[in-house]
Amino acid sequence: MRQAVTSISGWPAGTALPAVLxxxxxxxxxxxxxxxxxxKLARTLRRPxxxxxxxxxxxxxxxxxxxxxxxxxxxxxxLTLEPTWLQTQLAPIAEAGERWGRSELxxxxxxxxxxxxxxxxxxxxxxxxxxxxxxxxxARILEACGFxxxxxxxxxxxxxxxxxxxxxxxxxMLNRPIPEGGYSGDYIAEIAAEATARGxxxxxxxxxxxxxxxxxxxxxxxxxxxxxxxDNLFLESSLYSGWDQETMRKLxxxxxxxxxxxxxxxxxxxDKDEVLIKRDGYPTYFWSDxxxxxxxxxxxxxxxxxxxxxxxxxxxxxxVKEALAVMGIDPARLAVLLIQLVSVKRGEETVRxxxxxxxxxxxxxxxxxxxxxxxxxxxxxxxxxAQMEFDVELARRQSSExxxxxxxxxxxxxxxxxxxxxxVVGPPALERLNTEWELELMRVMLRWPDVVREAADAFEPHRxxxxxxxxxxxxxxxxxxxRVVTDDAPxxxxxxxxxxxxxxxxxxxxxxxxxxAPHRM
RNA sequence: GUCCCCGUAGCUCAGCCUGGAUAGAGCACUGGCCUCCGGAGCCAGGAGCACAGGUUCAAAUCCUGUCGGGGACACCA
Numbered sequence: 001m002r003q004a005v006t007s008i009s010g011w012p013a014g015t016a017l018p019a020v021l022x023x024x025x026x027x028x029x030x031x032x033x034x035x036x037x038x039x040k041l042a043r044t045l046r047r048p049x050x051x052x053x054x055x056x057x058x059x060x061x062x063x064x065x066x067x068x069x070x071x072x073x074x075x076x077x078x079l080t081l082e083p084t085w086l087q088t089q090l091a092p093i094a095e096a097g098e099r100w101g102r103s104e105l106x107x108x109x110x111x112x113x114x115x116x117x118x119x120x121x122x123x124x125x126x127x128x129x130x131x132x133x134x135x136x137x138x139a140r141i142l143e144a145c146g147f148x149x150x151x152x153x154x155x156x157x158x159x160x161x162x163x164x165x166x167x168x169x170x171x172x173m174l175n176r177p178i179p180e181g182g183y184s185g186d187y188i189a190e191i192a193a194e195a196t197a198r199g200x201x202x203x204x205x206x207x208x209x210x211x212x213x214x215x216x217x218x219x220x221x222x223x224x225x226x227x228x229x230x231d232n233l234f235l236e237s238s239l240y241s242g243w244d245q246e247t248m249r250k251l252x253x254x255x256x257x258x259x260x261x262x263x264x265x266x267x268x269x270x271d272k273d274e275v276l277i278k279r280d281g282y283p284t285y286f287w288s289d290x291x292x293x294x295x296x297x298x299x300x301x302x303x304x305x306x307x308x309x310x311x312x313x314x315x316x317x318x319x320v321k322e323a324l325a326v327m328g329i330d331p332a333r334l335a336v337l338l339i340q341l342v343s344v345k346r347g348e349e350t351v352r353x354x355x356x357x358x359x360x361x362x363x364x365x366x367x368x369x370x371x372x373x374x375x376x377x378x379x380x381x382x383x384x385x386a387q388m389e390f391d392v393e394l395a396r397r398q399s400s401e402x403x404x405x406x407x408x409x410x411x412x413x414x415x416x417x418x419x420x421x422x423x424v425v426g427p428p429a430l431e432r433l434n435t436e437w438e439l440e441l442m443r444v445m446l447r448w449p450d451v452v453r454e455a456a457d458a459f460e461p462h463r464x465x466x467x468x469x470x471x472x473x474x475x476x477x478x479x480x481x482x483r484v485v486t487d488d489a490p491x492x493x494x495x496x497x498x499x500x501x502x503x504x505x506x507x508x509x510x511x512x513x514x515x516x517a518p519h520r521m
Numbered sequence: 522g523u524c525c526c527c528g529u530a531g532c533u534c535a536g537c538c539u540g541g542a543u544a545g546a547g548c549a550c551u552g553g554c555c556u557c558c559g560g561a562g563c564c565a566g567g568a569g570c571a572c573a574g575g576u577u578c579a580a581a582u583c584c585u586g587u588c589g590g591g592g593a594c595a596c597c598a
């Protein structure tokens with residue numbers, strides 16, 4: 001938040017006065033907000049920071065809600081929210097219900113979030129779930145901020161790997177050795193059995209099609225259990241019925257296409273060109289990515305696009321953005337979230353997973369073992385750009401050591417006490433909500449709309465998880481220290497209202513993460 | 522060799538973008554708390570910014586370098 005000031009002594013005449021930036025304090029002992037401008041101006045003004053702070057503090061006009069304004073060494077201005085103001089916020093929060101924390105910042109801006117998009121050559125690995133959760137929750141957060149969101153799954157339904165899968169199934173059916181680089185997992189045998197049962201011809205094209213269908217139904221099943229759904233399935237093959245030639249023509253006209261060594265290349269600004277169509281006639285992933293992203297922006301008209309990719313695709317980001325820029329599409333409209341590797345720790349054993357290596361623990365297995373809530377919450381307790389270790393034993397523990405239970409229990413406790421308290425009689429004595437635990441709880445939950453907005457701005461869903469953890473702690477402390485239902489009717493009514501507002505907030509936070517908010521556990 | 526991410530408590534991680542006032546949490550460990558709305562909880566305790574320079578009134582945060590872990594640099598997908 002910014003405050004305007006009309007003058008600062010010593011500030012050079014004729015130049016614009018700086019806005020006074022009011023920031024949240026890191027330490028609650030210093031109040032809720034602080035201003036550090038005096039420290040920053042001290043040198044320019046050649047005045048002691050404390051004197052500037054004093055002057056500004058006297059001159060500042062503050063919005064409603066603030067009580068104390070204090071100057072502190074070496075030159076801070078500290079602002080504290082008035083308890084009476086905090087208390088009046090409770091009814092609106094409880095009243096807003098699911099709308100509490102939502103905003104219209106996006107104003108209908110169309111954003112596509114594309115995530116998972118795993119090759120349909122095998123069931124999902126647990127590592128895919130991280131992208132699924134980050135993508136899904138990013139989409140939910142943007143929706144909460146009023147953006148118009150489409151969730152898309154990009155399906156690589158053509159190309160070498162798909163043919164290879166068909167050949168692998170065929171080999172299985174005919175009891176021949178698996179081809180070089182082919183697929184040999186148990187699911188290939190299952191698909192082969194299905195093909196035999198259906199009487200599908202043992203030829204790669206038909207088998208590839210069946211394989212994709214089989215794998216996709218498993219993928220959808222796993223994602224469904226995780227609470228993740230997509231609005232649109234986009235087929236890579238659809239890029240190759242005219243759009244490719246049209247785009248090729250455009251790039252040719254722009255002088256960006258060269259042919260050499262029997263391949264077709266994209267001329268980059270750097271010294272290394274990139275292959276689009278290989279000598280064997282197959283397109284590269286780069287070419288598909290160009291066609292696909294041009295389709296998103298130019299054909300379908302998304303204002304912004306968020307891609308959730310595995311970190312091993314890091315090298316692609318720059319190239320795709322360059323190609324977009326060449327075609328006149330502002331690359332800043334594309335945001336790529338690179339999801340770092342996940343390893344699974346089970347006791348002493350650690351299994352590292354890499355999409356490329358194609359080995360590891362299946363998502364299905366983890367869903368069976370720890371359940372969707374723990375999978376989602378654990379992924380969200382890490383920022384996406386850090387590698388992480390997933391501790392299975394901790395996640396599956398149905399006890400206090402598990403952070404997902406801590407948050408859910410806070411919700412269940414409030415739900416329980418609200419039921420226990422029954423109908424509220426008489427007006428609440430809001431002014432009596434003045435213990436440190438009650439005020440702390442109010443302060444934490446009033447941050448909720450900012451948390452949502454910041455998580456949306458930065459595409460950082462983990463902020464919601466960390467907020468949830470903090471809120472849960474404030475709820476547990478309040479609950480332990482302030483008995484809600486007593487003979488004192490006005491106080492009971494006030495604490496019931498506080499409980500309702502807090503329950504609303506934590507329910508919304510859990511909801512935004514796609515984690516269930518149980519009324520009893 | 523070039524580029525990207527990471528290095529914070531015994532372990533797993535926030536905080537870094539936008540520098541501020543004693544650096545946070547969970548797990549583990551130690552000691553307390555159930556006549557009372559749910560003890561899956563609360564209260565108390567110790568311990569940390571990889572290293573070296575620089576910028577600044579102020580550096581975990583910005584800059585440079587070093588070391589360590591992971592990833593990317595294919596007519597692979």
